[in-house]
Amino acid sequence: MTPDLMEEGARRAQALLAAKPQGKTESGGRAAGFSRPVVHGEVDVAHGRILYLEDVSVSFDGFKAINNLSLDIAPGELRCIIGPxxxxxxxxxxxxxxKTRPDAGTVFFGSTIDLLRYKEAEIAGMGIGRKxxxxxxxxxxxxxxxxxxxLKTDKGVKASMFFRLDSGESDRLAEILQTIHLADAVDRLAGxxxxxxxxxxxxxMLLMQDPKLLLLDEPVAGMTDEETARTxxxxxxxxxxxxxxxxxxxxSFIKTISEKVTVLHEGSVLAxxxxxxxxxxxxVIEVYLGR
Known part of the structure; x- marks a missing residue:
């Protein structure tokens, strides 16, 4: 991307951000101006589950890392997973x-997509983002x-050479900049x-790909108290x-964001x-939290 195009895009994003409603955080934590219905694209969630695991097991060199694990997550749910x-x-x-294939069990994305039939890259393209x-x-x-x-666009050489953001993509980028608290850092180097x-x-970056499900591994590790609160x-x-x-x-972070918590222990749901x-x-007190 040339400096001129980058500067043009940055100016456009900043202008779009200036027009976005700011508002205070509403009850339940959703920021004003960003409330919209749950949309899950082509993923069939007719049975009220975006993710479903049943009796999943996998062993590594005789060690059972996952042992008859069963859980499900509803569309739009924020589920916290804890455990030793x-x-x-x-x-x-x-x-x-x-990334890992289980020895046994069922893993479905929505009601119809059997994830065990697909490769890692294919699953990422379906709308499952991992951090x-x-x-x-x-x-x-x-x-x-x-x-x-x-962005979810053609990444071929020719397409990349002539790529320009359209108005919808610019709107989406501007919205995400505000959502992730980086509206004032649009032209800063990430480093x-x-x-x-x-x-x-x-x-x-995950949100730019419009994921249906986000898997977030220890997202606030190493953050300051202020960064943790904003996360x-x-x-x-x-x-x-x-x-x-x-x-x-x-x-403390779990307490702030959680409605439902799943505790794992020895590869199974403990509570x-x-x-x-x-x-x-x-x-849970005995195996994880202590007295």
């Missing part, structure tokens, strides 16, 4: 995204350029951002528009319910 190290949280995400703990952004490019690269800002930028606000804004699975150890319910569960 080695509980199977990362392996579960690996299975959902096609790892360490942010991965293009540090030598600007915030604007990172988001532009993440100059703070750790938390890089995390938000990577989430923004909670961000997730509550995304809830309802996207389905989110958040794996995290920060219980499920509100944070208060699982915190008072004797089994």
């Amino acid at each position: 190290n080695g509980a199977g949280k990362t392996t579960m995400m690996d299975i959902i995204t096609g 790892f703990q360490k942010p991965t952004v293009f540090e030598q490019l600007t915030v604007f350029e990172n988001l532009e690269l993440a 100059t951002l703070s750790h938390g800002q890089k995390q938000w930028l990577e989430i923004g 909670a606000e961000l997730f509550l804004t995304l809830k309802g528009q996207h389905s989110l699975m958040v794996v995290e150890h920060d219980m 499920e319910g509100t944070l208060e319910q699982v915190q008072n569960d004797e089994r």
Whole structure:
């Protein structure tokens, strides 16, 4: 992308941002001006589940990392996953995204898409976005350029050479810049951002691909208290528009964003319910929270 085109795009994004409603955060954490109905594209959610795992198991060298795991997530739900190290949280995400194939079980995206029939890249293209703990952004490019690269467009050489944002794409980019708290950093190099800002930028890059489901692995690790609070606000804004699975150890953060919490232990669901319910569960106290 040439500097002139980048500057033109940045100016357009800033102008669009100036016209967006700012508003205060409404009840439930959704920012005013961004409330819209849940849309899940071609994913059939007729049975009220965007993700469904049943009796999933996988072993590595005789160790059962996932053991008859069953859970489901509703469209627009924000589900928090907690548990001790080695509980199977990362392996579960690996299975959902096609990185690891289970030995047994069922994994469905919506009501009709059997994820075990597809490869990792195909699953990503279906609308499942994954964010790892360490942010991965293009540090030598600007915030604007990172988001532009993440657009769901033809990535061929010829198409890339002549690519220009249309008005709808510009609107989408402007909206995401505001959502991820980087509206004032549109022309900054990603490498100059703070750790938390890089995390938000990577989430923004996922959002540019219009995912139906976001898998977020320890998203606030290493963040300042202020960044953690703004990340909670961000997730509550995304809830309802996207389905989110958040794996995290920060219980204060979980308390801020959670409605339903799933506790994993030894590859299975140990407990499920509100944070208060699982915190008072004797089994959870014994294996994870302590007294």
